[in-house]
Amino acid sequence: xxxxxxxxxxxxxxxxxxxxxxxxxxxxxxxxxxxxxxxxxxxxxxxxxxxxxxxxxxxxxxxxxxxxxxxxxxxxxxxxxxxxxxxxxxxxxxxxxxxxxxxxxxxxxxxxxxxxxxxxxxxxxxxxxxxxxxxxxxxxxxxxxxxxxxxxxxxxxxxxxxxxxxxxxxxxxxxxxxxxxxxxxxxxxxxxxxxxxxxxxxxxxxxxxxxxxxxxxxxxxxxxxxxxxxxxxxx
Amino acid sequence: xxxxxxxxxxxxxxxxxxxxxxxxxxxxxxxxxxxxxxxxxxxxxxxxxxxxxxxxxxxxxxxxxxxxxxxxxxxxxxxxxxxxxxxxxxxxxxxxxxxxxxxxxxxxxxxxxxxxxxxxxxxxxxxxxxxxxxxxxxxxxxxxxxxxxxxxxxxxxxxxxxxxxxxxxxxxxxxxxxxxxxxxxxxxxxxxxxxxxxxxxxxxxxxxxxxxxxxxxxxxxxxxxxxxxxxxxxxxxxxxxxxxxxxxxxxxxxxxxxxxxxxxxxxxxxxxxxxxxxxxxxxxxxxxxxxxxxxxxxxxxxxxxxxxxxxxxxxxxxxxxxxxxxxxxxxxxxxxxxxxxxxxxxxxxxxxxxxxxxxxxxxxxxxxxxxxxxxxxxxxxxxxxxxxxxxxxxxxxxxxxxxxxxxxxxxxxxxxxxxxxxxxxxxxxxxxxxxxxxxxxxxxxxxxxxxxxxxxxxxxxxxxxxxxxxxxxxxxxxxxxxxxxxxxxx
Numbered sequence: 001x002x003x004x005x006x007x008x009x010x011x012x013x014x015x016x017x018x019x020x021x022x023x024x025x026x027x028x029x030x031x032x033x034x035x036x037x038x039x040x041x042x043x044x045x046x047x048x049x050x051x052x053x054x055x056x057x058x059x060x061x062x063x064x065x066x067x068x069x070x071x072x073x074x075x076x077x078x079x080x081x082x083x084x085x086x087x088x089x090x091x092x093x094x095x096x097x098x099x100x101x102x103x104x105x106x107x108x109x110x111x112x113x114x115x116x117x118x119x120x121x122x123x124x125x126x127x128x129x130x131x132x133x134x135x136x137x138x139x140x141x142x143x144x145x146x147x148x149x150x151x152x153x154x155x156x157x158x159x160x161x162x163x164x165x166x167x168x169x170x171x172x173x174x175x176x177x178x179x180x181x182x183x184x185x186x187x188x189x190x191x192x193x194x195x196x197x198x199x200x201x202x203x204x205x206x207x208x209x210x211x212x213x214x215x216x217x218x219x220x221x222x223x224x225x226x227x228x229x230x231x232x233x234x235x
Numbered sequence: 236x237x238x239x240x241x242x243x244x245x246x247x248x249x250x251x252x253x254x255x256x257x258x259x260x261x262x263x264x265x266x267x268x269x270x271x272x273x274x275x276x277x278x279x280x281x282x283x284x285x286x287x288x289x290x291x292x293x294x295x296x297x298x299x300x301x302x303x304x305x306x307x308x309x310x311x312x313x314x315x316x317x318x319x320x321x322x323x324x325x326x327x328x329x330x331x332x333x334x335x336x337x338x339x340x341x342x343x344x345x346x347x348x349x350x351x352x353x354x355x356x357x358x359x360x361x362x363x364x365x366x367x368x369x370x371x372x373x374x375x376x377x378x379x380x381x382x383x384x385x386x387x388x389x390x391x392x393x394x395x396x397x398x399x400x401x402x403x404x405x406x407x408x409x410x411x412x413x414x415x416x417x418x419x420x421x422x423x424x425x426x427x428x429x430x431x432x433x434x435x436x437x438x439x440x441x442x443x444x445x446x447x448x449x450x451x452x453x454x455x456x457x458x459x460x461x462x463x464x465x466x467x468x469x470x471x472x473x474x475x476x477x478x479x480x481x482x483x484x485x486x487x488x489x490x491x492x493x494x495x496x497x498x499x500x501x502x503x504x505x506x507x508x509x510x511x512x513x514x515x516x517x518x519x520x521x522x523x524x525x526x527x528x529x530x531x532x533x534x535x536x537x538x539x540x541x542x543x544x545x546x547x548x549x550x551x552x553x554x555x556x557x558x559x560x561x562x563x564x565x566x567x568x569x570x571x572x573x574x575x576x577x578x579x580x581x582x583x584x585x586x587x588x589x590x591x592x593x594x595x596x597x598x599x600x601x602x603x604x605x606x607x608x609x610x611x612x613x614x615x616x617x618x619x620x621x622x623x624x625x626x627x628x629x630x631x632x633x634x635x636x637x638x639x640x641x642x643x644x645x646x647x648x649x650x651x652x653x654x655x656x657x658x659x660x661x662x663x664x665x666x667x668x669x670x671x672x673x674x675x676x677x678x679x680x681x682x683x684x685x686x687x688x689x690x691x692x693x694x695x696x697x698x699x700x701x702x703x704x705x706x707x708x709x710x711x712x713x714x715x716x717x718x719x720x721x722x723x724x725x
Contacts, residue, residue, distance in 0.1 A: 048575050052716040072577040082571040082723060085502070087509040087644075099498045100577050129509075 001026040001153060001185045002047060006056035009042050009209075017042045017209040019056075024202075026152075027183040029175075031200030031217075033193060033225060035232075039209040040189040041079060044157050047187065048077055060153065076151035078142040078159070086131035090123050090141050093130060094148065101149045111148045118144065118170050136162045143171065147178070154178075155187045160195050168195065175199050193225045241341060272357055279361025283369070296370045299362065300437035301430035305418070307386055310351070312411045314394040316518060318351050339465045343458060346395055347388060355387050371441050378444035379437065385450035392457035399464060495578065499586035500593075506565060510644035513565060516557050520594065523553040524601055531608040540682050543612070544669050547619035548627075550602050552665070554594040555623055559631035560661040562587050564642040567722035574719060580708045584632065588704060591628050595620065618690030622669065625696025629703050630668050634661060636707075636714040639721025 002024040009017040017039040024030045032040050045051045047058050049065040057064045060071035077083070085093050095108040112124065123137050130141060139162045146154060154175075160168050176199060178184055190196040197203060197217055205213040205228060213228070215221060278285065286295040359380060367376045418429045440446045507513045530536045530546045537543065548556065558565075566573060573583065599620040606613045672692050677685035696703065 048571075050571060050574060050716070050719045069577075069579070072575065075575070077575050079571065082569060083575070085569040085572060087505060088502075092505070096498055096502060097576065100495055 001028070001061065002187070003059040004043075004046075004056065005059065007043075007046060007053050007058060008055045009039075009046065009051065010054045015209055017046070019043070019209075019211060022204075022211065022214075024185060024187065026185055027179075028202055029179055029186040029188070029200040031196040031203045032187065032189040032206055033191070033196055033203060034189075034206035035191075035229075037208075038206040040206055041157050042209075043206070044077075044079055044155050044187065044189065047155060048075070048079070050079075071153070074152040075155065076146035076149055076153070077155035078146040079155070079157040081138060081142070083142050083145070084130050084138060087129055089127065089129055090133070091125075093141065094145060097145050097149065112144070115140075115144045115148070115174075118167065118174065120167070136164060136167070139163060140167065147174070150182075151184070153185045153187070157189050158191065159188060160190055160192055172199050193222060193229075197222050197225070241345065272354075275354065275357040276361060279358045280365050282358075282362045283365045286366070294370075295366050297434045297438070299366055300434035302433070303383070303437055304429060304433035305415070307390060308411065308415050308418075310355070310387070311390050311394060312415065314351050314390060315397070315411065316515065318349055318391070318394055335466060339462055342465060343392070343395075343461055347391060349391065352387055352391055356384070359383050374444045375441040378447040379441050382437070382440050382447045382450040385447075385454045389450065389454045389457045392454070392461050396457065396461050396464060399461075399468070495582050496586055496589070499578070499583060500590050503565075503586065503590050506644070512642070512644045513558070516554070519557065520554045520598070523549050524598060526550055527602065527605050527608075527612075531605055531612055537608065537612070540673070540677065540685070543615050544619065544673065545666070547616050548623070548665065548669065550605075551595055551598050551616060551620050552623045552627055554598065555591050555628050555631055556662055556665050558594075559587070559591060559628060560635055560638065561642055562632055562635040563718055564635070564638050564640060564722065565644060567641045568644070570719060570722045574715065580711055581704055584704050584707050584711065587632065588628060588700065592624055595623055595628075615686050618686045618693065619669075621693030621697060622672075622689045623693070625693035625698075625700070626668060627665055629696065629700075629707065630664065631661065632707055633710060634664065636710050636718070639714075639718045641722050641724065 004019045004022040006021075007017065007019040008015060016037075032043065034040055042051070046053055047060070047065065049058075049071075052066065057066060059065070060075070063070055065071050085096070088096065091108065091112075094112055098108045098111050116124070119137075119140060123133065123140060130138060133141065139159075143156065143159055146156060159171060163171065172195060175186065175188075179186065186200070188196060188200060201217050203213070203215055203217055203221060203225065204211050205225065213224075215224070282299070283295050286298045290298050363376055363380055367379055371379065421427045422429055440449075507517055526549050527546055530542060563570070599616065602616050602620075603613060605616065669689065672689055673685045676688040
């Protein structure tokens with residue numbers, strides 16, 4: 001579904017990302033872990049054609065994301081607040097996004113309905129603008145906007161921080177239910193090894209722009225990852 | 236305490252990224268301010284002659300005093316739109332062991348550090364020499380000066396107080412505007428002369444200098460009111476609430492019926508109305524509609540072609556030339572959302588073009604009123620309207636793709652935030668774009684032919700607008716990544 005070929009990104013002489021070959025299959029839940037500056041967000045920004053690679057390309061479906069906009073019709077994403085339109089109310093924001101999709105039936109009400117528990121009564125119908133919400137609630141708005149149009153590819157950068165414990169559990173359940181229901185390809189990055197191994201069935205470990213491990217999630221994955229990051233301490 | 240707080244505030248200004256980064260554009264702005272100040276200074280020094288030529292049979296001092304109350308009302312109105320209220324910068328200090336009273340005093344003293352309080356001195360001080368000193372004794376002149384300065388500062392505090400108290404700014408502003416208009420109407424139809432009251436009042440201060448205590452008392456009162464209010468309301472939740480917008484209603488729901496294009500226009504309309512900086516542009520667009528009244532009635536101006544082009548551009552194109560240069564950076568805070576959503580770039584650009592079209596057409600229709608100054612003005616403005624939408628708008632959108640500075644829509648248009656040198660150049664580019672067509676034809680044939688040429692080129696652009704938007708789309712795709720990166724950096 002998503003393929004990176006000879007992908008490199010260089011910022012002022014430093015190679016921050018170098019992925020010779022990476023294939024993420026349809027329906028795979030792909031988790032990306034790594035320390036700050038490992039290149040997780042850079043990779044996602046390349047997948048979303050927000051930055052231009054120095055070499056190589058990202059192929060989504062069958063075409064390069066750089067050459068065409070086809071991927072936008074089936075990709076839902078949330079990287080950070082710059083995906084939010086802060087001077088709208090959450091309802092207006094969702095309405096705007098659903099309206100762009102065109103194919104959605106039943107309008108914004110129906111599209112938001114499944115997420116009412118997730119919002120916990122703090123987001124909808126409050127007559128507040130997105131910029132007046134708390135960070136956690138802003139994040140919820142962004143995450144729901146990424147999910148609500150039923151995309152085939154979901155890209156989420158650090159979805160768990162700022163959420164309260166209940167919401168984290170709800171989000172993980174939502175993602176797992178979604179994967180059980182239909183074939184959705186997910187790309188999720190996280191600092192929290194626990195959450196990411198819980199949700200994803202494949203984990204890649206990124207360090208200084210290079211994928212060091214690429215493993216199927218098993219019961220031993222957590223231990224393997226923890227021992228890798230613990231070993232960093234001793235160096 | 237007060238001093239260390241003020242010095243920290245000075246550091247905040249000195250170390251702000253805007254001031255450090257854009258040395259070039261600050262230099263240009265500095266130059267513009269200098270020209271502006273010199274202008275005011277000259278007006279102040281020539282004030283006696285100006286007043287004499289305006290009202291030859293009356294005493295300049297009386298005329299000047301008559302204008303003063305109007306001046307202070309206008310001043311208040313301007314402050315209402317443009318002067319900042321610094322409450323939020325107090326936030327980090329709230330948790331420190333600083334006495335609340337000291338904090339409030341600092342805030343209030345700090346609020347005086349504004350051009351609005353010092354720029355008037357550039358007019359008042361020269362006027363003191365050119366008009367007042369010729370008719371009054373030193374003591375009387377001093378009383379006059381002090382009362383004017385005290386009233387200026389009082390205005391500053393009244394503005395602060397109103398802005399803190401009332402979140403519904405537009406209503407208060409319209410209220411002040413209505414009062415002003417009402418007074419002018421009374422004046423015109425000789426019902427009550429506010430000007431006479433004004434000159435009588437200030438004459439009284441000059442005759443009985445001790446009365447200067449009245450404005451000073453007013454100032455103290457305004458300060459006291461602010462102090463009392465802020466002392467009771469300077470809490471984290473209330474301070475932030477002061478910035479809250481009013482309850483949100485969707486006045487643009489109708490736009491949603493027109494598919495993606497309508498949604499994009501609706502979004503942009505909300506951007507315009509709900510954020511301070513674009514809102515000031517709207518205000519200017521409306522205000523500049525009246526610009527023609529200053530020029531068209533004077534035949535010596537109205538016969539100069541360049542003047543007609545300039546005025547036409549300001550009346551009709553204010554929105555295009557002030558908004559479109561920032562066309563994409565207005566959206567810098569959510570540009571990623573636009574870029575990753577399922578939006579066709581041509582539709583996106585067409586939405587921007589259509590919005591400009593709506594605003595410019597509205598301005599054009601209103602400008603038809605200038606027909607009272609002759610049919611030629613209407614015809615000239617028609618050609619300029621065609622040229623603005625057929626050529627000007629596209630040139631501005633093209634320029635906008637080179638603009639990759641993040642823009643904070645919460646600041647006023649006087650803020651340096653998000654400006655780079657070429658924003659100042661944009662208007663000159665727009666003029667050059669007009670002259671490029673106008674001047675050759677004017678030299679070869681006639682003024683009328685040159686305007687017809689402008690209209691013809693504009694009409695061609697309008698007819699080809701789909702093709703031009705396609706071309707613009709290609710340019711946009713080329714620049715997209717640079718813009719995304721620029722809008723992301725802080």
